[in-house]
Amino acid sequence: MTTTNPTGRLEALGTACDAAEAQALFDSLSAVRPEELTGRFSGRELATGHPMDGLLEASGWYGKQFDGVDHVHPLLFRDLGGAIFPVEPRKVPLGIVPKLPAAVVARSRAAVGALKPVLRTKKHRARLRAVEHRGVVTAAMVYDHLPIIDVFRRVDADTLLGVMDLRGAPPYYFVLTRD
Template sequence: MTAADPQAASTALAALAALEPACALDDALALFDSLPAVRADEVTGRWHGRELATGHPMDGLLEASGWYGKQFDSVDEVHPLLFRGPSGQIVSVDPRRIPFGMVDRIPSGVVARGRQVMGAALPALRTRKPRARLRNVEYRGVVTAGMSYDHLPIIDLFRRVDERTLLGCMDLRDAPPYFFVLERDPGE
């Protein structure tokens, strides 16, 4: 990514830390809107993710299921969902095999056992093919990197917190934004 103002990056990191692990949706949106754009070609590499809970129906689900993050090989070859398997390996999952439309109806007991459930399901969900692309997209009045899923009506939008950290916002039709943080893997 291009060089950012160190003072602004430090302020942005502090603002993010003040919101984690959970905050109001309006506070997450305010932080997102305050951050600078990032270009699609600046986010290549593997990124480790964590959720920023805002009361979204998906809060807790990805982390409970062993979500690792995302991998951007190029703007046209993106692995949008990486999970850590039972033996520790990182696996790319085909998002269209995950029932996003049922997220708000998943019983809390299943969410609590998410890693175990996902570990058993990984062989059926795994893919080696990229399942998304990056483009510069206008969202909330700013042109920034957006990840468009190949087979789902979802766009993940990104803003720069600092050189190694992005704040992500999942835009899914008829749902509130879902927020997450990505940190570039060491060595990337």
């Protein structure tokens, strides 16, 4: 990567890179305060060879919604009709998703709409806190009921690079852009 502009560096990576490149970009980015994360963000994966690469997007994942530091919808999904809704994270089988063939996950997107009444939640299921991660204190989203912490760094005023820290799994990188 030849540019020092964080947005340009992220664009240069495209949609895929190796984990070392993603980590180097993440480490080079500025911290963000929890209070700065407000609103709805659309997400995309940054494929690095992680077992979950491609699976969230194939299943209809949309992004995250930050209504306040103690009021976060950690998983937003989009049904086939385009409606965006918050999902109860405990009902997403994160443990088995990486073991499923991508074609099965892609077909599950249609099921998301059918299962919307069961998956949907009105309750916020995460909160934001400042945590130290890799030597930098920055905003992190802590799930209420799962061993997951998503840590964020600022790419620009409306873009974040996140890394999911799931116990027992390698880092999973994603990009969030404010709607």
